[in-house]
Amino acid sequence: MEELQARHRKEQRDLQSRITQKKKQASKKTRKGVNDECDKLEAELKGRHAVETAALNGEPNAHGTEPLTEQLDDLTLKVDDEDATPRTNGTQHVKDFNELASSQEQQTANGTSQTKKPNKAKARLAKRALEQEERARQAAEEAKNLPDLKQQERERMLEYMTERGLREKEIRADGHCLYSAVADQLEQLQIPLGSTPGDKPTLAYKTVRAAAAEYIERHLDDFGPFLEEPLPEYLHKIRETGEWGGQLELMALAKSYGIDINVLQDFGRVEKIESGAGRKEEVMWLGYYKHGFGLGEHYNSLRKAG
Known part of the structure; x- marks a missing residue:
């Protein structure tokens, strides 16, 4: 719980820093849209933190099922990634988490093995490899247009x-x-x-x-x-x-x-x-x-x- 709370505090500080920067850069014409976006980001983070805290405490979700911490890690993988785009609705996390929990219960009932926890480091490496491959493809395409x-x-x-x-x-x-x-x-x-x-x-x-x-x-x-x-x-x-x-x-x-x-x-x-x-x-x-x-x-x- 201490580790989770520490991460939550850091994420809150990071989000506050982003919000402050966005508001500084906003003009009179864009201020309302920026404020709405910042409210959504705060709601999203608050909702995800609530789901994570409930999962760690073993509290039941809306369906009455026990939360699955391993599936939660999969749910928050993209949010933890520095390159990920945050979700726009904080309640979406609860919905997604409940759906994953229900799916996991059915898999267990059928005698299938539980989904393994994803490896975040491998996911990032795979993403970088794809980016490098794309850059190489673009360089090869540009080379075709160079004089011989x-x-x-x-x-x-x-x-x-x-x-x-x-x-x-x-x-x-x-x-x-x-x-x-x-x-x-x-x-x-x-x-x-x-x-x-x-x-x-x-x-x-x-x-x-x-x-x-x-x-x-x-x-x-x-x-x-x-x-x-x-x-x-x-x-x-x-x-x-x-x-x-x-x-x-x-x-x-x-x-x-x-x-x-x-x-x-x-x-x-x-x-x-x-x-x-x-x-x-x-x-x-x-x-x-x-x-x-x-x-x-x-x-x-x-x-x-x-």
């Missing part, structure tokens, strides 16, 4: 490749794409990958990775200011992992192999990375994609068409 950035980027890239007499050699999107694309270009230009004996074509990207790491290590004054982590860790990622390559690695490879690198990007932009070797007759071409592949940014090798 991948397809648009690819169409533009193919157009600019054709203008420059280039064709695409697709490189596997596995984190080694920049190094594999450079290795393919070196092969097309007949430039040796390196002096390591026993290199295999399937491992060519490892040789290119090693060349980039070695050049950065030997020219730390040029690259050190741009590193965001200690040099040993950075070099380890280049040599031994599938860490993506970027601007610094392209600069190191252009210098290491003594060849300019042109990177064709969306909308026809070409980023030129000069080697300083002065061999203008030979240029390496790479294609850079921002949206085209599952891992995100990606490089392909661009060979001469024909």
Whole structure:
């Protein structure tokens, strides 16, 4: 009883707070309607509290049957839920409760088992799951109306490749794409990958990775200011992992192999990375994609068409 009375006092305080807020926000035109609504809310709460108190005390209801506390919990489930809409008539609780009591008596007479007390936590979780599912459905619906950035980027890239007499050699999107694309270009230009004996074509990207790491290590004054982590860790990622390559690695490879690198990007932009070797007759071409592949940014090798 103490717990019930404490909950009743809290519900009364919460309702009074809501009523005060509603009345503060009411205008002259809406004041009468707000007052009527507040009276209904107070009557509803008072009626429910009376039913709950009677149920706990074991008092008979209008039908002369013993109140069922387990069914009462089911009756007040939505009222306890912070998202529930309160009933508009306090006497409705008494009616619903009596109907549930009569139904329970008949089930007992027929030898059926009593209804189990509902789990409020599970009910709330189920409600949230439905809300999340609905949000996901709406997001998927909105995504259908978004432009296909991948397809648009690819169409533009193919157009600019054709203008420059280039064709695409697709490189596997596995984190080694920049190094594999450079290795393919070196092969097309007949430039040796390196002096390591026993290199295999399937491992060519490892040789290119090693060349980039070695050049950065030997020219730390040029690259050190741009590193965001200690040099040993950075070099380890280049040599031994599938860490993506970027601007610094392209600069190191252009210098290491003594060849300019042109990177064709969306909308026809070409980023030129000069080697300083002065061999203008030979240029390496790479294609850079921002949206085209599952891992995100990606490089392909661009060979001469024909």
